[in-house]
Amino acid sequence: MKRIFLIFLGGLTLAAGLLYWTLPEQRSGAPVLYWATQNDANKRETVALFQGWLARQGLPPVDLRIDNAGLEAGSPGGSPKVLVQGVAGMGGDLIDVSTYQLEMYQDAGMLMDLTDDAHRGGFSTDMIYPALRGDLVLDGRQYGFPRQSGVDMCWYNRATFERYRLPDPSPHWTWDEFEELGRRFVAATNPPGTRQRSYFIDRVWPPVLRRGLGLSTYNETGTRCTLDDPRAIEVLKRIYRWTIDERLMPTQQEQQALASDATGQNSAFALFATGRFAMLYEGLWASMELRRLGDLRLGAVEPFTAGFRNALAGNGTVAIYAGTRHRAQAEQFLQFLTSKPYNLFVARIGDSLPPVPAYARSEAYFHPAGQRNEWEARKVFSDATREIGIGGTTSPFVLPILAFRIDNENIEAMLTGLISPEEAARTTARRINDEIARRVRQDPKLQPLYAERKKIQEQIDARRAAGRPVPAAWISDPFLLAYYRAQGWLEKEAAP
Amino acid sequence: MKPRERTLRRWFTGMAFLLPNLLGFCAFTLVPLALSFAMAFTDWDIMRHNQFRHEPLHFTGLENFIRLLGDPQFWRDLGNTFYLMLGLPFAMAGSLGAALLLTRVSRRRTAVLPALAATTLVLIASGLGLLWGGMAESGVWFLFGMLAASVLLAGVLTGGTVYRTLFYLPSFTSGVATYVLWKKLYNPHSGPINFGLAPVLDRLTSLVRTSPDAFTYGLPVICAGLAAAVVGWQVRRLRSRWSGSESGLAAMVTGALTLGIPLGLLLSWQGFSMIVAVGVAASGAAVLIVTTLRRPRPWGRARSADAGLGTEFALAMLSLPLLLVLAAGIHVGPALPALAVSGIEPPDWLGSYAWAKPALMMVSLWAAIGSNNMILYLAGLGSISPELYEAADMDGASAGQRFWHITWPQLAPVTFFIGVMGIINGMQGGFEVARTMTAGGPAGATTTLSYYIFSEGFETGRLGYASAIAWVLFALVFAFSLLNFRFGNRDLSD
């Protein structure tokens, strides 16, 4: 017994020593940087490109490693593990963030303010799409650089459309056109008395539908949630009709079930390829997945709207962790993201659009060799990002993940028939506004900002009521700014 | 002076042995406990109080707890937690059944291990070989046959050890892995469950279409008959236990309510107003109680008002679901012909509000049958003295009598322990399974309290509020455990 115990003790000590000794930090001569991102072939190639770029720049080598252990696919609010590790002082040196996560992590103080270094190092927001600058900038400070940009659009499978004799959707199509096409497709693919196996589209994105009616999640200054607006109720009613009455699209749960793979949406892509989804609502990166499923004849069209044309634009941003010990090297990586080899690489593979807009107009982007079937869609994506892409809406007074969860839960509750659309809209707005009130009360740092924004909001409301234009600087929501501009509600701006 | 010194010496010796453990206990249990208790009274928020932002922490008194009382999510999640715990009696019954069966299987080994290994290997190899060759649909049945044959062979050769191992299989697989697996099994489009259910339901659809009357009238009548039988048996048992002074007033009321609840639910499903449903159910229960109370008690008064409550509770947990199923049968039957017009669909297990919780319960049940509970029951069965059974045989006791009068009472401490642990774990549980399979959805149908604590604490970072929820949960667990120790144990061991 004693001997067994000692053998175990010895063996474990040895094994632990071995494990420690084989940690990358112990073995690598170069500084080891961790990049919290998905571990796929593209990221690995990015790392290789980065190392080549460093060498060409005459910079010392950096051991950049991908850490995907903290990422949870499919959790909408992002990964709690990244947040938890981050606030504990153990984050990755480079962190992949979405718009929503950026605000949350910045709020927690986890992200490094890059404003000054970015100007010096040539990776400031001047380099990227104007519509997407707000994604990286909070309170005038820059917190990252995109490794890719782009919009979500509606992909369609031409083979499926032809099989059921559906006309191509028109370039600026509307809710009614969507409904009409969808009804025809669902009727043709799902004969009565059989179980439904095909849907017209995999999902819709409620904020885009709301924006089509000129409604954002919050008011102009982010001080109040406006989802109890009659327009929000109209959107909810449409979603209910499309999901439950017409069965044009699966519910979120059904969609998750269809995308049965825990690691992503691969099954949705497979179903799209086999014609069980006529359309997919997704970014350009979907083409990489679809490529593996054969030579599909792809079309893409902007999201259907009822009035104001728009598409949700977003960055895949890389931010630098505030607790990093390798700031200089991490910034070199962001610099690398502006470089020609990297942008051409993104342009070629189509993992969304390259961060520097010029490369999304390049030959490498428009006409990738061997992917003739994507040429047309690529142009649509590039144009849409420049013309109708608008970044995500957040409010500094409520955590995006909370707002998202509340919105989502109420939509689900409405779809399961627990509450009416009116109730869902009311509850969503009330709960989000409660959260805003609580947050402002608890966080002294937010109080002056909130008071100031409140005052501006009153002025905006007064001017709007009087039919007078509003200064652009007053509006912090990217969508409402664009909407006001389109409606001619802004004061004359100085020509840039 | 001397004995005092000896006491001190003894204390030091005892402490010395305990110390390594006690240090860990203090560091990882007591200190965090105190900390978390303190945190529950603050506005600790991971966003504002962390490595990078050090803002003053505010003592907020009872604010977190007051907010909790008015938090609809908290009450919803509490309800979900209790709902999911309804699977516990089934799991316990399953474990006991499995343990009983396992002890009945002959434990005589007729062959040595190598022989067993060789046979199994050959079977599996031939199965895989055919798989490789690519058999079409029939290949599945061949595969099942292969599996069954090898399990049977191994079972016979090892005297049942294989069964025990296989029952225990879900317990030594990581929980998350089995949940991911079940998520795929439940998939309404590609999962085998609905794939298997679809033809059955199609059959049912055509049956309903051809003879709607059988379902409109037949099914409810059969269900009503069965329900009447169950109720009758329960009433008779209640009365005889009362007359025999085996149960007190509390047990009587519990038993009567068990019968009243399904009735009330059925009435409300049928469209009667809440008041009517509750009224009818309550008056039914009242009539039962009053008429029973009037019966003579030749053996004198029960020991106390709560005598027999544990047994009654255990039985209620078993008969309540049964009655509910029968009530559902009465209710669903007449609705079936209308449903059959468009085809009866298999449920969207994890996606529908109504089915998500039962789906999770079934997974837990599947995992719990062969778990440690079964092992505990096996140990318990092993320690029952054979003389008791021999004596019962001499008295000519039937199998049922042997079970109810020897096995069940002898296992009472084990049942009690499993039950207490099950309730404690159940109230704290549901996080992993919901996180993996449904992310708490749809519309929060599977969010349990533990899930809520996690999402408050680590998704939105409000550690203070999360701690407050955790302590309220602790208070509930503690109250339940006290109740259990107060009533359950004594009555189960009657």
Place this chain on the structure above:
Amino acid sequence: MTETKGISSKPPGPARGLGLHGLMTLLSLGMVVPFAWMVLTSLKSLAEVGDPAWLPKQALWGNYPEVFSVIPFLRFMANSVVIAGWVTLLQVFTSALAAFSFARLQWPGRDRVFFLYLGTMMLPGLVMLIPNFQLMVRFGLVDSYLGLVRRPPSMPLARFCCGSSCWASRGPSTRRRRSTGPVSGRSSGR
């Protein structure tokens, strides 16, 4: 487990024995089939995963080596083994000492400490999850191997089982010892 013949009155006949084995086989299949389905699915191609058929058209054994290239599987495995090993080792060692102290030694305050231990079994692990995390942060143990080798939630149970079995092996005095506890106090007091 020990031999148990007592439960059934007569040894089962061959027919009944075989029936029993058949029943057990069926029940066992209920446990195995989900896993079998998982194994079969693991051999499918990505396109086939959405297909409810049990068997893949062609078994893709290459899916397995792919695991090693997609994630550092061996490293994860080694982490798990080493961490689990240390946890087990320390747990067995300290729990055995503690159980001995509780069961075989007499010292003042022993019962009180024991029930303090038992009481913690009732605490939701979640109560301690948050402060434990904070402590780990404070001591810089987050994201380290050391941080993981700490009290796992099942520890009081292990100690309890160990403790009570030691008690049980003490013979007659055990009974007395146990009957003073709240576990069965009332019933034996009658």
